[in-house]
Amino acid sequence: MTAHQLLSLNQATIKYATLDEAIAATTAGGIESIGLWREPVAAVGLQESAKRLADSGLRFSSLCRGGFFTPEEGPTRRAAIDDNRLAIEETATLAAAGADGSAAVLVLVVGGLPAGSRDLIGARERVRDAIGELAPDAAAAGVTLAIEPLHPMYASDRAVVSTLGQALDIAEQFPIGSVGAVVDTFHVWWDPDLYTQIERAGAAGTGGPLGRGGGRIASYQVCDWATPLAADVLLSRHYPGDGVIDFDPITRAVFAAGYVGDIEVELFNQTIWDSPYGEVVDRTVAGFAAAVAPHIPAA
Amino acid sequence: MTAHQLLSLNQATIKYATLDEAIAATTAGGIESIGLWREPVAAVGLQESAKRLADSGLRFSSLCRGGFFTPEEGPTRRAAIDDNRLAIEETATLAAAGADGSAAVLVLVVGGLPAGSRDLIGARERVRDAIGELAPDAAAAGVTLAIEPLHPMYASDRAVVSTLGQALDIAEQFPIGSVGAVVDTFHVWWDPDLYTQIERAGAAGTGGPLGRGGGRIASYQVCDWATPLAADVLLSRHYPGDGVIDFDPITRAVFAAGYVGDIEVELFNQTIWDSPYGEVVDRTVAGFAAAVAPHIPAA
Numbered sequence A, B: 001m002t003a004h005q006l007l008s009l010n011q012a013t014i015k016y017a018t019l020d021e022a023i024a025a026t027t028a029g030g031i032e033s034i035g036l037w038r039e040p041v042a043a044v045g046l047q048e049s050a051k052r053l054a055d056s057g058l059r060f061s062s063l064c065r066g067g068f069f070t071p072e073e074g075p076t077r078r079a080a081i082d083d084n085r086l087a088i089e090e091t092a093t094l095a096a097a098g099a100d101g102s103a104a105v106l107v108l109v110v111g112g113l114p115a116g117s118r119d120l121i122g123a124r125e126r127v128r129d130a131i132g133e134l135a136p137d138a139a140a141a142g143v144t145l146a147i148e149p150l151h152p153m154y155a156s157d158r159a160v161v162s163t164l165g166q167a168l169d170i171a172e173q174f175p176i177g178s179v180g181a182v183v184d185t186f187h188v189w190w191d192p193d194l195y196t197q198i199e200r201a202g203a204a205g206t207g208g209p210l211g212r213g214g215g216r217i218a219s220y221q222v223c224d225w226a227t228p229l230a231a232d233v234l235l236s237r238h239y240p241g242d243g244v245i246d247f248d249p250i251t252r253a254v255f256a257a258g259y260v261g262d263i264e265v266e267l268f269n270q271t272i273w274d275s276p277y278g279e280v281v282d283r284t285v286a287g288f289a290a291a292v293a294p295h296i297p298a299a
Helices: A019-028 A038-044 A046-056 A075-097 A120-141 A164-171 A194-203 A247-256 A277-291 B019-028 B038-044 B046-056 B075-097 B120-141 B164-171 B194-203 B247-256 B277-291
Strands: A007-010 A033-037 A059-067 A105-109 A144-147 A179-184 A217-221 A263-265 B007-010 B033-037 B059-067 B105-109 B144-147 B179-184 B217-221 B263-265
Touching: A007 A019, A007 A059, A007 A277, A019 A033, A019 A038, A019 A046, A019 A277, A033 A038, A033 A046, A038 A046, A038 A059, A038 A075, A046 A075, A059 A075, A059 A217, A075 A105, A075 A120, A105 A217, A120 A144, A120 A164, A120 A179, A144 A164, A144 A217, A164 A179, A164 A194, A179 A194, A194 A217, A194 A247, A217 A247, A263 A277, B007 B019, B007 B059, B007 B277, B019 B033, B019 B038, B019 B046, B019 B277, B033 B038, B033 B046, B038 B046, B038 B059, B038 B075, B046 B075, B059 B075, B059 B217, B075 B105, B075 B120, B105 B217, B120 B144, B120 B164, B120 B179, B144 B164, B144 B217, B164 B179, B164 B194, B179 B194, B194 B217, B194 B247, B217 B247, B263 B277
Parallel strands: A007 A033, A007 A263, A033 A059, A059 A105, A105 A144, A144 A179, A179 A217, A217 A263, B007 B033, B007 B263, B033 B059, B059 B105, B105 B144, B144 B179, B179 B217, B217 B263
Antiparallel strands: none
16 A cells, blocks of 8 residues: 555654664655654654654654743752754754755643643643744744643643634744644644634645645644543553544544645554554554545645 | 532432432532433432422532434434423422422533544534424423533544534523523533633623523532543542632633522532542532632622
């Protein structure tokens, strides 16, 4: 089976792979693009990673992840901001090393409530403030900070930004090229306001993260939702087609909003992680072809 | 410790109790009101249940539960509608038997996606249509159908209505006394639009379910959110104060919207279910007193 030309494998889908193994598995599967994670990049070193990425001929679709912006002011918060500055530089370097069509997108998981806190509104304000500190650095580096709304079941411990609307409320406070949002089907499929917000993101027009329309949508990620959820709810993500999400209207809406970038498949799932990389890549290609690709308008 | 006068024990908190045991535990704990479930009522018989409730002197705050409105047209859907008509009658009978201040409120869990379906929008339309069929029966019986938005993590398998805004979108299509919504902190605490929607519910004014203001808010339920979630995410509900929910602004908003009814504590939690009823009641009274009661305005 030929992989769709917009499919990108997010490295977390083969979590235990080294950078070299991830690049090899992606290339072997005929996938043209990859989303990387900071830890396996750090294990090889940034410059060496960029070289290997360039040698592979793959596009680079995003770096995961920055964020964790909710601590109160103090050393922990300062360390988080500094670390995000490093992540911005890493993103720029990797995007420059990727093949034509790479996207300098840094995905942000904004963080949950600090220990002992019940102040959701305050935590959300600190997310916005942190992005305000980082937006100029992102702009200077040509990088887009991509705020990822996570499913509300992660609101307390991982991301106090739960909806695309919230992500856009923050993103719109900054220049369109420097801050956008991630649309991840797993996180947003249930949202009654989803289509309105996708349209709103697109209405921001051109000049967006990908430089090719799509407004505030900096990344489109697809994976499926099925119940019962895994005992660790973080690990409940499934191959497209293996759950209840209707990828037709969501995919059409994202492209109608002008999005033309790669589409990542990012799966946190212990069974998938325990499978051979080649099998995972093949199933990703097949799931994408069956459940997502038919809904992508012809370029 | 004296139980707050508005506290109501939802029977599900002591899931394994018979009706008599539930009434006895509630009374022994000094709680003045109880929310009942259909199964333990059916085990005793409706008329006998009503008699025992009347003898107890307790108020009746709601019956759980009707709903499950998402099947396509056919025998399953018809059976669900018919069963809800029975539940409406049960609610009226029990509310009439409860002490002064009882509320004829039937809580609705609207249902998830039918097996094999990915049509979330169609399922939501069928919920609205079913409520349209039942609203005249509810009005005739003096019962309020209370649409309960469930947390989005239950969107596929239990309730395709995930937010208070969605519940109000449906409720507002029907007379204020016959259809309202439940505000359950566990389900809605994360919602960035929560306060706007509570205010919207209140703006519907008097004539609401409780006949005493509160607009479309037919029931206010409090329980807490903590992570990690239980392996079965249905069982993740905690005593008020044992998690991250800030009951202060939510409670104040609900009362500012005019709500003056009882406040139920409904806990699905295996550890709590495995505890002696008296201990559960005492902890419920104490948790409510510490985390919720201080935020209830003086009557």
